[in-house]
Amino acid sequence: MANGEIIAGFLAPHPPHLVYGENPPQNEPKSEGGWEQLRWAYERARKSLDELQPDVLLVHSPHWITQVGHHFLGVRHLSGKSVDPIFPNLFRYSFELEVDVELAEACCEKAAQRGLTATMMRNPKFRVDYGTITTLHMIRPQWDIPIVGISANNSPYYLTTEEGLDEMDTLGKATREAIEATGRRAVLLASNTLCHWHFHEEPDTPEDMSREHPQSYDGYKWDMRIIELLRQGKTAEVFRILPQFIDEAFAEVKSGAFTWMFAAMGYPELPGELHGYGTVIGTGNAVMEWNLVKAGLAGAAAPPPAGPSVAGAREAYAGAMR
Amino acid sequence: MTAVSAFLVPGSPLHLLRPDNPPWRPIIAGFERAARALAVSRPDAILLYSTQWIAVLDALWQARPRLTGAHVDENWHDLGDMPFDIRVDTDLAHACVKAVKAAGISSKSVDYDQFPIDSGTIVATRLLDPDGRFPLVMAANNLYHDAATTMKMAGVAAATARAQNKKVAVVGVGGLSGTVFREPIAIEQDRIAAESDDNWNRRVLRLLEKGETGQLDGRIEEYAREARVDMGFKHFAWIRGAIGGRFFGARVHGYGPAHGAGAAVIEFRL
Ligand SMILES: [Fe+2]
Numbered sequence: 001m002a003n004g005e006i007i008a009g010f011l012a013p014h015p016p017h018l019v020y021g022e023n024p025p026q027n028e029p030k031s032e033g034g035w036e037q038l039r040w041a042y043e044r045a046r047k048s049l050d051e052l053q054p055d056v057l058l059v060h061s062p063h064w065i066t067q068v069g070h071h072f073l074g075v076r077h078l079s080g081k082s083v084d085p086i087f088p089n090l091f092r093y094s095f096e097l098e099v100d101v102e103l104a105e106a107c108c109e110k111a112a113q114r115g116l117t118a119t120m121m122r123n124p125k126f127r128v129d130y131g132t133i134t135t136l137h138m139i140r141p142q143w144d145i146p147i148v149g150i151s152a153n154n155s156p157y158y159l160t161t162e163e164g165l166d167e168m169d170t171l172g173k174a175t176r177e178a179i180e181a182t183g184r185r186a187v188l189l190a191s192n193t194l195c196h197w198h199f200h201e202e203p204d205t206p207e208d209m210s211r212e213h214p215q216s217y218d219g220y221k222w223d224m225r226i227i228e229l230l231r232q233g234k235t236a237e238v239f240r241i242l243p244q245f246i247d248e249a250f251a252e253v254k255s256g257a258f259t260w261m262f263a264a265m266g267y268p269e270l271p272g273e274l275h276g277y278g279t280v281i282g283t284g285n286a287v288m289e290w291n292l293v294k295a296g297l298a299g300a301a302a303p304p305p306a307g308p309s310v311a312g313a314r315e316a317y318a319g320a321m322r
Numbered sequence: 323m324t325a326v327s328a329f330l331v332p333g334s335p336l337h338l339l340r341p342d343n344p345p346w347r348p349i350i351a352g353f354e355r356a357a358r359a360l361a362v363s364r365p366d367a368i369l370l371y372s373t374q375w376i377a378v379l380d381a382l383w384q385a386r387p388r389l390t391g392a393h394v395d396e397n398w399h400d401l402g403d404m405p406f407d408i409r410v411d412t413d414l415a416h417a418c419v420k421a422v423k424a425a426g427i428s429s430k431s432v433d434y435d436q437f438p439i440d441s442g443t444i445v446a447t448r449l450l451d452p453d454g455r456f457p458l459v460m461a462a463n464n465l466y467h468d469a470a471t472t473m474k475m476a477g478v479a480a481a482t483a484r485a486q487n488k489k490v491a492v493v494g495v496g497g498l499s500g501t502v503f504r505e506p507i508a509i510e511q512d513r514i515a516a517e518s519d520d521n522w523n524r525r526v527l528r529l530l531e532k533g534e535t536g537q538l539d540g541r542i543e544e545y546a547r548e549a550r551v552d553m554g555f556k557h558f559a560w561i562r563g564a565i566g567g568r569f570f571g572a573r574v575h576g577y578g579p580a581h582g583a584g585a586a587v588i589e590f591r592l
Contacts, residue, residue, distance in 0.1 A: 064396055065396055065397075066396060066397045067397050067502055067504070067581075068397055068502070068503070068504060068505065068506065068581065069504070069505065069506070071397070071399075080436075081435070081436045083434055083435075083436050083437050083438055085375075085376065085377075085437070085438050086376075086377065086378050086379065088432055088434045088437055092434060092435075092436070117504065117505045117506065119400070119506075121399050121400075122399070122400065123394050123399040123400065123402075123403065125392055125394050125403050126394045126399050127393075127394065127438070129396075151396070153504075155504070158502075158504070198378070199379075200379060200428070200466065201379065201380070201428055202379055
């Protein structure tokens, strides 16, 4: 099996507030709404993802931190209740997900071949982190597409930002090779907030949007500068100034997902589609899409044999697993 | 005296999950001695602070009466899971929230089914109090709190225990030097990753043994920076705060590596 390809990448941040605001049945706490701009942004992203009909979603999360190497979820079926340790009042979510273990193993192997420390996570009692779960819920609440979950090695924090992001570049390239070799049509999800300056106290009613605003004007201006460059497809320029952005806006992209995704896509100078921007407890969050099919950089999906698109993706997955 | 015993212990799952690995045995033996000392001190509760329970918004205090489950470490998931069964002194915990808030540090209690309990808390409670005889009061490590704030919080917690007529054992859970091996190693050959880290750790352990608080105060910042000490050694600040600043020396029950990082089991003489 070969000729797999990356068909899109999304900047898909993970504030649990968005799940809380939506009130899905899986989440225990209930809200009166809130953060609509960002939730509507995700609505647009969901629609686009549906049309893409991927076989698999790969997500890199800053909240699965592994000190020794890059880890990949490697258990076919994982379930449990994820409680956010920072916002347990907002996020207590019962999850159930399927992992594309074959692709995860290929990613792990290719990463190791490129000299990275890479490990499979095989413990069935492992609790998936809330960053992974929030991003996946926001982009695909049906949970019907298999996933690959990748941890954040703390290298950009332990080493210098540049050295750490260099590793993420290598991980991205390895991920691409694995996707190509396994024949998957894959969507990448970079689970990152932009400016990460945040409030230090939560409003009594967390969803009271009269209290929501950027924590820092300088951080906001940084976000707008980065988004504008991304909308223009000036990818090289974004990566030139990324370390400065990280330093000055305390940006969560430091944890590497954004670099991983762009490295895997080959840093295309392709205008990103901004689905929406909003702040959450003061931090800056953008939902953005780089659709490689629309740009002619990846093939369109073959029409599904029958039924809705999801069934097609499911069948392809089941076939690949056999 | 409210604090009847005080300990600084490592929170790495490695020692708990592979106690027979030769380089990790000194830590396990140290935990055994510390556990005996803790039991002998007969506290009404354990005041515990783990660097691995991370908070960002407030000072968080665990207030669920009983916490049970099996935790899988984020990094060491291949070594198995860590069952736990922890009782909480909820009266004292709620009183701490109130008192710490009154002292000007924004505080909150957490009481949620399946709230994630960090590896450090589980390792420390399993190894220091294997039979779960003593209820706990647990505070999170707020990343924005400095050592002074952490000390103040611990001091208020100890005073709150005193007001309830309770004796406490004070436990700070965290590592020493923080340079780690970033690639897999043969665990039977684990050692402190950097010689300079090892030297720093030993220097600080000697000062602790002698109770040289004056000299320590002058060097901790430098130690934290140069040896990349776990969370700036705030777990030590917790202990200092809860015992009222002074101690008369310490016994190092065990010192050794945790995948390159420094770890020690220390009992303070009060
Ligand atoms: Fe985050």
